[in-house]
Amino acid sequence: MSKVIRIGTRDSELALWQAKTVQNALEKTGHKTQLVPVKSTGDLNLDQPLYEMGITGIFTKTLDVAMIKGEVDIAVHSMKDVPTALPKGIVEGAVMKRASNKDILVHKGVKFLENGEGTIATGSLRRKAQWLNKYPGHNVVDLRGNVNTRMQKLNDNDWNGAIFAAAGLERIEIKPENFIDLNWMIPAPAQGAMLIVAMENDDYCREALAMLNHKESEICVHIEREFLKVLEGGCTAPIGALAKVLDNHVHFHGALFSLDGTKKIEVEKSVEIRDIENLGKEAAMEILTNGGKELMDSIKSVLNN
Known part of the structure; x- marks a missing residue:
């Protein structure tokens, strides 16, 4: 049996980069593929903090529904966005080799780190809490959107900096020179890893994806x-x-x-x-x-x- 594997993905530049990486890997193993981009609820609503929207699955739900309805065969996710419990009928197909797990600060000069005052932007509760743990006198403002949007918002506002996942900026080659590694910040579980999911009853796709799995990355993220x-x-x-x-x-x-x-x-x-x-x-x-x-x-x- 042979079929075209329809790859579901969000339509942001980063998500499409991830999906194309999976597409290339599958085609190298002799499989035919097609990209199917969709917009997620998390991408459409940029005004509300993620935790108010019920963050669990906000970026994966639309693709889950498309898979269950048979509109796509597999879906590619940033693994840190994926709920720890997958929907019934959907299973892990492969964990790709992990990229950088680091958080970085993109800044407009770092002198503010010494004077106890500053404004940092992030949409992540984890990053906010860790930043305030280290810099309790700073102000942290909410920042939403895909990486390109967030980078633009940083340029448009008078914030001192914003926190990003290094992997995302590196993948689409927009990591600027004005950044510092936040080596003290503990990353989100599975940060830097890409997960591909498939339907449990789809043996063809599961066998295809098993060839892409990176065991060491899988062990760590699990x-x-x-x-x-x-x-x-x-x-x-x-x-x-x-x-x-x-x-x-x-x-x-x-x-x-x-x-x-x-x-x-x-x-x-x-x-x-x-x-x-x-x-x-x-x-x-x-x-x-x-x-x-x-x-x-x-x-x-x-x-x-």
Whole structure:
């Protein structure tokens, strides 16, 4: 059996870059493909903060529906945007080799970092909380839109800087010279990774995608997402997580922050790669027993009101 694999994607420049990367990889393995771009709810509504829109799945829901309706065969996502529980009937097909997991600050000069005052833009609760944890005197404003839109908004406003994922700017080659790596900032779970999903009953697409899977990246992002799933329980929260494979060991660093950044509960673990089962869950449970449960309850009460 042979068929044209219809690749569902958001229609932003970055999403299309990701989809074309998957398209090229599939065609190198002898498969025929077609790109099918769609607009997501998250792309259409740029005025409302993500957490007010019910952030879980806001960028993936439209593609999920298109897959279930049979309009596309697979969908390509930035994995950090994908809910930890996939819709019934949809499964992971492949995790592509991970790009940079770093956050960066695109700035208009860094002197403000020394004087205790400044304004930074980000639409991420995680980035906001970590920034305020390090720079409590700064003001953080909401910033929405695709990477091109956010970059333009930074240029149009008198903010000192804005926080971006390095991978996104590098992929579409708009990473400017005026940036600094935020090596102290713990990235979002699965940041820098691309996930391709397929329908569970579609053996042809699942077999095609299995050829694209990068095992080390898959191991790390699954640990991070397990940590996220146990901690958040369906609620968005300022959570960072990063797993790395080094010398046959997996090193994990995760943290939960209060919304204002004043509280930080973190965990670090290192295990042999053969012992990774439940690593993310155990790290999350350690956070929860060290005050994380109460902190999550307070976060939920604020975001749900």
